[in-house]
Amino acid sequence: MTIAVNPTQSGEPLFYLADEHPHPEGYSTSLGFWIYLMSDCLIFAILFATFGVLGSNYAAGPAPKDLFDLSLVAVNTSMLLLSSITYGFAMLTMAQNRIGQTQMWLAITGLFGLAFIGIELTEFAHMIHEGATPQRSAFLSAFFTLVGTHGLHVSCGLIWLVTLMVQVWKFGLIEANRRRLMCLSMFWHFLDVVWIGVFTFVYLLGVLR
């Protein structure tokens, strides 16, 4: 962008964009989406801070040691990690214009994501069945809010994934769909980054306490 300082007119400088050239569609989408993810990161930071403050207030209720099954969390973590790498494969095959393989990797990513959500909901159901509901203690309120918000994000990611698979199926790997898949890629990998914080600070440090 050129800022015009026009010397010909009475020596007074003019500060405005002299050549507002057109940008191609979606040229700023990835930066804009990145900034959205950063704002999402702040939401999670606040939920982590809440958990950090309230995480040891059990109100004589169950503690992490009584509730968490680390081997289940390890399986869940590997589901999310595998879905990250399969999404990476989808992006690589998209770059090579292999639409069938892209769709296949997207579907596999979706299945891993679905497995993650399924295991998480099973864990939640088990906890609630044992009386460890969000109302039980401040620790459990903070736990369900933080982990639930992450799970909600993954669920939204799954809906988005299915939507994009339909888009790719109907319109092919057009420029707009490539851009959308790029955004979902950032979203998906970002959720995996948040999960690193969840399994470390909530599950591992919780059991250690």
Add this chain to the structure above:
Amino acid sequence: MNTDTHAAHADHHHDDHSHGSLSTYLLGFVLSVVLTAIPFWLVMSGALPSKQITALVIMAFAVVQIVVHMIYFLHMNTKSENGWSMMALIFTIVMVVIALSGSLWVMNHLNSNMMPIHEMTGMK
């Protein structure tokens, strides 16, 4: 100046399509698996003698794994979007550190400044 910015735009569109390769994705994946497996093993087996050391070690592993994900999966570098995505990331990290450390610090002090429960029961 004008030609510079157009060249920058061309660059930008170029790097949109060159995000990662098979080897960087696989390297990132292997690193993540190792960086995930070690903390789980440390906690589940209780290999380290002290809980405090275990806690510090697994937090260090988490930080390293977040950096690995940022580089190999999210393709962060100082050049993408002319450095603006890195700028947004640094700003966010500053905000996150302030929010987290500030909350924990303030609330911890608040807890330790509360009247202890046994003194209150004595006042009945």
